[in-house]
Amino acid sequence: MDRHGRQRIISLYGSRLQRGYARLKLGTDPVYAAATELVAGTALPLLDIGCGIGLLGLYLHVCGQPRRYLGLDHDRRKIATGQQAVRRAGLEALIDLHHADVAELPPTHGHVALLDVLHYLPAGRQPILLREAARHLAPDGCLIIRNVLREPHWRFHATRVEEFFLRTSGWIPGGAQHYPSADEVRAPLEDVGLEVRIEPLRGRTPFNSYLIVARPHR
Numbered sequence: 001m002d003r004h005g006r007q008r009i010i011s012l013y014g015s016r017l018q019r020g021y022a023r024l025k026l027g028t029d030p031v032y033a034a035a036t037e038l039v040a041g042t043a044l045p046l047l048d049i050g051c052g053i054g055l056l057g058l059y060l061h062v063c064g065q066p067r068r069y070l071g072l073d074h075d076r077r078k079i080a081t082g083q084q085a086v087r088r089a090g091l092e093a094l095i096d097l098h099h100a101d102v103a104e105l106p107p108t109h110g111h112v113a114l115l116d117v118l119h120y121l122p123a124g125r126q127p128i129l130l131r132e133a134a135r136h137l138a139p140d141g142c143l144i145i146r147n148v149l150r151e152p153h154w155r156f157h158a159t160r161v162e163e164f165f166l167r168t169s170g171w172i173p174g175g176a177q178h179y180p181s182a183d184e185v186r187a188p189l190e191d192v193g194l195e196v197r198i199e200p201l202r203g204r205t206p207f208n209s210y211l212i213v214a215r216p217h218r
Helices: 003-010 016-030 031-041 054-063 076-089 124-135 154-168 182-191
Strands: 046-049 069-071 093-101 111-115 143-148 194-200 208-216
Touching: 003 016, 003 054, 003 182, 016 054, 031 054, 031 111, 031 143, 046 054, 054 069, 054 076, 054 093, 069 076, 111 124, 143 154, 143 182, 154 208, 182 194, 182 208
Parallel strands: 046 069, 046 111, 069 093, 111 143
Antiparallel strands: 143 208, 194 208
């Protein structure tokens, strides 16, 4: 996405803090471009679990991907912020943001995104969510996960420092609960018959972020 496209999205948010956050994420985080590339060429809806302020839905639209987008998040403030941006864009018919817990997934099938969500759940809930997300895939859909993975690496420790400040700032109430290993993410998905690919996705950040893509066997 070029600078003009990023600015179109940033301008939809009401406060200076929200615009600053959107500018930082869109300027440094490669996950939006990666997700857009993965769903390109299909008209399937996308379920975004833990959507935050709805940046992915707006990004898809500006990139010419006017698919149905359903975003869920347990943080009412972020959902309200995203809904306001969607109204400003006039995209209520395509982008639907709702306050909901990860245990309350709607009966939709298509692509599914879980971006920076897993480590905010206790270890026991993570495989449950992964299996539930897999149930919402269409036969030609993909499950797009971006998450920090637990590794003996300086990037992992840098991520833990960032998460400390996110929790103390109030942006992520409760903070990180359990950082999964690659095997802890892979196993539940393979158990339900998905092919899994894991690769680094760090962009211009120091964090230990990975892109995990899971698809039904073909």
